[in-house]
């Protein structure tokens with residue numbers, strides 16, 4: 317007689333097969349669901365048409381997380397060759413043509429199938445603000461040329477316009493805090509200090525800011541369920557190029573043929589043209605009545621005297637508010653950490669002065685000895701890798717930055733260390749462009765998006781474990797029908 321295996325009953329076989337199939341199915345689902353997906357992205361393009369130059373930024377974010385949960389990051393940037401679009405007032409069509417190379421680069425970077433759905437924005441800042449004040453029709457013509465050029469590319473063109481100084485400041489603040497993940501997590505925010513060529517912005521949240529004192533400096537936001545009352549101000553003409561014009565205008569009030577400028581290195585000498593110097597609304601009203609065509613601009617390299625010249629450009633006496641920065645502009649007490657970018661970074665990085673834990677007096681002494689270094693020596697050390705125009709101006713720009721921060725915005729030797737000079741945050745440039753795009757594409761929701769309590773992988777794993785446990789429980793519950801094992805083999 318053949319011995320029958322007690323496990324080979326139809327019921328146990330069926331249960332085992334079903335159980336094995338269920339476990340295999342669950343594990344397969346878990347593995348398939350969690351396999352790394354080929355990431356697909358969506359894109360957005362913003363052109364920053366600044367006073368000194370135009371830059372193009374391409375941003376990307378995961379396509380499947382379009383509903384405000386995906387992280388937007390900078391994919392690519394392109395510096396347009398030549399000057400800012402406002403410099404083409406006399407030949408507007410060239411403003412449009414100047415953008416061609418970077419736009420062609422964008423065509424290569426953004427995958428062709430995404431071109432038509434990729435929004436393209438152009439925002440112009442202080443250079444166009446000044447041109448608009450000076451010559452409205454020239455500014456309109458520049459925009460027409462730029463629009464025509466941008467519309468010829470296959471992207472979804474969303475318009476070109478001049479940003480207000482407030483918008484420039486506020487979007488810079490949004491960028492910094494978005495990249496730092498401070499908004500989503502509702503953390504204390506970082507203030508934003510932006511130094512351009514023609515304007516400069518300060519933006520921060522201060523709990524002591526009473527909006528009613530100066531409503532025009534307030535921007536309110538509700539982001540990820542948190543309310544922010546942002547103080548922001550933009551000083552037109554206080555970007556580093558225009559402020560240099562103002563400093564030179566101060567020293568050429570009487571129309572001399574030579575000036576000895578403390579903000580330039582000893583031995584520095586160049587010829588400057590009066591008409592070009594005064595060709596800006598920031599200084600045009602101060603042009604001396606009688607002056608030669610040119611003047612000789614010579615350097616003296618004296619930091620203390622340079623600071624006096626720069627200080628004279630700030631009016632710190634008139635203030636009708638409880639507290640002011642300068643030129644009678646309201647400013648609440650400074651609060652929290654600050655990120656200082658654009659020219660703040662270029663200048664302080666070159667001067668090796670980005671470490672704000674160094675005592676302010678030491679920073680000033682280092683700058684003083686840099687300013688006193690003869691021009692020939694400076695050229696010998698740096699001219700091979702730095703443009704001469706930038707090199708000549710670092711003493712002036714460094715002095716301006718320290719004076720603006722301390723005499724203008726009221727940073728003290730104690731609060732100076734709250735400033736961090738930054739260029740990029742997590743691979744994306746600090747600046748207004750990202751904040752602008754996030755705002756226009758509604759990518760920062762007012763309310764925090766609902767998220768499932770468990771991440772997807774956690775959910776699948778828990779379901780699998782529970783299913784396996786249930787299966788074991790089922791097997792155990794069938795114990796009464798289990799075949800009995802006896803010492804005597806069953807005879808069938």
Ligand SMILES: Nc1nc2c(ncn2[C@@H]2O[C@H](COP(=O)(O)OP(=O)(O)OP(=O)(O)O)[C@@H](O)[C@H]2O)c(=O)[nH]1
Pocket residue numbers: 365366367368369400441442443511512513514515516555556557658659662663666706
């Ligand atoms: N040293 C140095 N300066 C730079 C560099 N790139 C730009 N700058 C200067 O830094 C200043 C600020 O540049 P941006 O931030 O591009 O300013 P912008 O957008 O042209 O100016 P606004 O319209 O006022 O915002 C200008 O004076 C530029 O000439 C750089 O790589 N090195």
